[in-house]
Amino acid sequence: MKINVNSTEYTLNVPDNTSLLDALRVHLNLTGSKYGCGEGACGACKVLVDGRAVPSCITPVASVQHKSVVTIEGLEKDGKLHPLQQAFLDEDAFQCAYCSPGMIMAAVALKSRNPHPSRQEIIDAMQGNICRCCAYPRIINAISKA
Amino acid sequence: MKKTLQHTAPAKGMHRRHFIKLLGGGIAVALTWSDLDAWAGPLARRADDNSIAAWVQIRENGQIAVFTGKVEVGQNIRTSLAQVVAEELAVPVNSIEMVMGDTRLTPYDRGTYGSLTTPTMGPKLRKAAASLKEALIDMAAVQWKADKSALRVKNGSVVHTASGKTLSYEALSKGQKIVLPLNDRVKLTPATEWTVAGTPVPKVNGRSFVTGGHKYVSDMVVPGMVYGKVLRAPAYGASLAEADTEKARAAAGVMVVKDQDFIGVTAPDPQTAANALARVEARWDTTPQPSKAEIFTYLKNNSEQRGGAENAAAAQKAFAAAPVQVKQHFEVQYIAHVPLEPRAAVATWENGELTVWTGTQRPFGVQEELARAFSMPKEKVRVMMPDTGSGYGGKHSGEAAVEAARLAKAVGKPVKVVWTREEEFKWAYLRPGGLIEVAASAESNGKLASWEFHNYNSGGAGIDLPYKSAVEHIQHHPSKTPLKQGSYRGLAATANIFAIESVMNDLAAKLKLDPLAFRLQNLEDERLKNVLQTAASKFGWNKNKPAGHGYGIAGGFVKNSYIATCAEVAYNEAANELKLVRVVAAYDCGTIINPLHLENQVMGCILQGLGGALFEEIDFEDGRILNPSLSAYRVPRFADIPPLDIVLVNRKDIQPAGAGETPIVGIAPAIRNAIANATGISLNTLPLIPQGLKKNS
Numbered sequence: 001m002k003i004n005v006n007s008t009e010y011t012l013n014v015p016d017n018t019s020l021l022d023a024l025r026v027h028l029n030l031t032g033s034k035y036g037c038g039e040g041a042c043g044a045c046k047v048l049v050d051g052r053a054v055p056s057c058i059t060p061v062a063s064v065q066h067k068s069v070v071t072i073e074g075l076e077k078d079g080k081l082h083p084l085q086q087a088f089l090d091e092d093a094f095q096c097a098y099c100s101p102g103m104i105m106a107a108v109a110l111k112s113r114n115p116h117p118s119r120q121e122i123i124d125a126m127q128g129n130i131c132r133c134c135a136y137p138r139i140i141n142a143i144s145k146a
Numbered sequence: 147m148k149k150t151l152q153h154t155a156p157a158k159g160m161h162r163r164h165f166i167k168l169l170g171g172g173i174a175v176a177l178t179w180s181d182l183d184a185w186a187g188p189l190a191r192r193a194d195d196n197s198i199a200a201w202v203q204i205r206e207n208g209q210i211a212v213f214t215g216k217v218e219v220g221q222n223i224r225t226s227l228a229q230v231v232a233e234e235l236a237v238p239v240n241s242i243e244m245v246m247g248d249t250r251l252t253p254y255d256r257g258t259y260g261s262l263t264t265p266t267m268g269p270k271l272r273k274a275a276a277s278l279k280e281a282l283i284d285m286a287a288v289q290w291k292a293d294k295s296a297l298r299v300k301n302g303s304v305v306h307t308a309s310g311k312t313l314s315y316e317a318l319s320k321g322q323k324i325v326l327p328l329n330d331r332v333k334l335t336p337a338t339e340w341t342v343a344g345t346p347v348p349k350v351n352g353r354s355f356v357t358g359g360h361k362y363v364s365d366m367v368v369p370g371m372v373y374g375k376v377l378r379a380p381a382y383g384a385s386l387a388e389a390d391t392e393k394a395r396a397a398a399g400v401m402v403v404k405d406q407d408f409i410g411v412t413a414p415d416p417q418t419a420a421n422a423l424a425r426v427e428a429r430w431d432t433t434p435q436p437s438k439a440e441i442f443t444y445l446k447n448n449s450e451q452r453g454g455a456e457n458a459a460a461a462q463k464a465f466a467a468a469p470v471q472v473k474q475h476f477e478v479q480y481i482a483h484v485p486l487e488p489r490a491a492v493a494t495w496e497n498g499e500l501t502v503w504t505g506t507q508r509p510f511g512v513q514e515e516l517a518r519a520f521s522m523p524k525e526k527v528r529v530m531m532p533d534t535g536s537g538y539g540g541k542h543s544g545e546a547a548v549e550a551a552r553l554a555k556a557v558g559k560p561v562k563v564v565w566t567r568e569e570e571f572k573w574a575y576l577r578p579g580g581l582i583e584v585a586a587s588a589e590s591n592g593k594l595a596s597w598e599f600h601n602y603n604s605g606g607a608g609i610d611l612p613y614k615s616a617v618e619h620i621q622h623h624p625s626k627t628p629l630k631q632g633s634y635r636g637l638a639a640t641a642n643i644f645a646i647e648s649v650m651n652d653l654a655a656k657l658k659l660d661p662l663a664f665r666l667q668n669l670e671d672e673r674l675k676n677v678l679q680t681a682a683s684k685f686g687w688n689k690n691k692p693a694g695h696g697y698g699i700a701g702g703f704v705k706n707s708y709i710a711t712c713a714e715v716a717y718n719e720a721a722n723e724l725k726l727v728r729v730v731a732a733y734d735c736g737t738i739i740n741p742l743h744l745e746n747q748v749m750g751c752i753l754q755g756l757g758g759a760l761f762e763e764i765d766f767e768d769g770r771i772l773n774p775s776l777s778a779y780r781v782p783r784f785a786d787i788p789p790l791d792i793v794l795v796n797r798k799d800i801q802p803a804g805a806g807e808t809p810i811v812g813i814a815p816a817i818r819n820a821i822a823n824a825t826g827i828s829l830n831t832l833p834l835i836p837q838g839l840k841k842n843s
Binding site: 015016017018025026027029030036038042075076085088089091094095098099100104121123130131132133134135136138139 | 356360373421487535746754781782
């Protein structure tokens, strides 16, 4: 099967029930998207599929053929960080940072449909992402300021 | 040290040794050599742990390499330790390269736990860096034939003050390791003069995390690697009766490893491995196990009785005679750490030597665990720990490392094992549950008269009463735990201080005294008093509260740092709804090394503590964990977070203490006391309101 990730076309030969997350991490060695729960409950694996943030761990890779997938590795352009990546750095919005890629992808999707979200809109949009270190207030600040 | 060198060095290496005569400073000889690793072999002994080179080395390019067995799990010690070294050596933080948690390269370390890094590793590295600075000045003095009092260091160089001439550290050390012993009397830069330490330096390798570039162990790939999965029992106490692994072998590339109770599979990709494991047909013998419904009776019945009958009698006598009494028992449920990166390890064998990368708080502990598991000398085992996806006290053990090594040995290939979330919930270990019984009393003037306190199973951390009581009888009774239990951020202090501060609140209520004033009246510890007053003042403790709102306060100290937490809740009686309105905390851990990251730790501790305070609990029945997933086990999320105000008290006159644990202890009792204040309901369980207030009222 063919999938398009970060504007590159890949041909994959994977077991039938392979998730998009495993396809990215294991077969394409794009390990920025993380495994956290395997049931779409923590957001660590979120990527953009046609601009929407989805948990890649419960997304069958077969379902994203003919769609455009963007991962955390696809955000940086010409050595320049995406404004949300930069905002996470500026606000020190992480501790172990394992959740950061999924957080950033969810925030990118939010900002693309709502460039100036209110605090409550940020909370509502990010409710599916867990930061177990609980740097939540700083993540909200980063998303607001980006 | 000289002896070791002569013992291990081949004769041809001897010419690489250099002896430099130095003058003064109480140090006679500086011994340096280069290419230690090149001639001594890959698993050779490091420089003696009492030498500068074991901790700090100057690379030929001028970069400063710092070696510590401590590990980075998100608490940002990679940054704070770099700061204290940069400070002593007068170099920018970005010229420091931290080498952490590698059993081959770093000095032995018991582990990253107990808030020990800042108070023990910080001073150790400062001493090493200051000793190195002293040696560099000595070396420059020899080279220039100058008096060393005429020399100082600046921006990575020794400077001759009068002439202005400079020698860079790398020009002085020429890539050699300086193996002078650490100078125990070396002068350290006082905190009042810090320019790098004490400042909000951002996470040193932060960029690699926001780009997804950082390789956690679960991201690592080594050539020829396959993926491993291990068959788990259906419940605690179950043993394997029989297993048929034939069907598991069907898929291409799958290998099955069976060794007594251990059954594992490896495959070229994780999905194939998981599919193969699912085809193993196993029958298990189970034994009856305790369930959540009876856990507190079980813990008490299986606990150790301690002595102290006389003391107990004295406490009970004083209790009976006192005019104001509170007698309560508290139930604290087992909770899970839920590090977002589950246990992971990559293991590879080569020429009888084992190399393992794993996310652990104790790389040297895991090295010993592996040496025991494979009956081999630990010198043949190397454990490395890249910055990992958190721990919170939950990654002291090396289960995934042993499993990966076992599979790798059997299949003859490097193996990666990454636990699923379910495995992490079921087969890691938990914060202990516990039962706490308290009987406390006070005189009518508000002085504590007696304090009897028994903790069954939680542990002894934070059990001591910070307040002054005429009679005390305090005991921790270890018990038989039906679930795997172990370390957790703050250990039992979350449970013990919850009980202490709840009882103090209820005594104050009975005495009709302000809970803050009652605490201060019975306190002698100035630092605890100070954080209580600081938090209360920031919170507006004395201000009138809106109708239906309640205020609660709690404080405590463990491991030489002090927290006070105030909470406001709003109770809508008609709807029986409770809302956490805001939280204010004041924290004192002595001298602050990095205020940016300290505030992050305090914030994280308090908000993570919110989970254990309000809703986190492991549900279990007959040895089975019933909620082993993030959809069933609730952890704090964005919507749970109240407005939070943190005051950091910077005590530059006090040595810094670790800050990753203590701030967690105040949040549960502060909320509990606020709920009591708003509703008149005294909740004595953790979590307080797993199903909302209604169920408990």
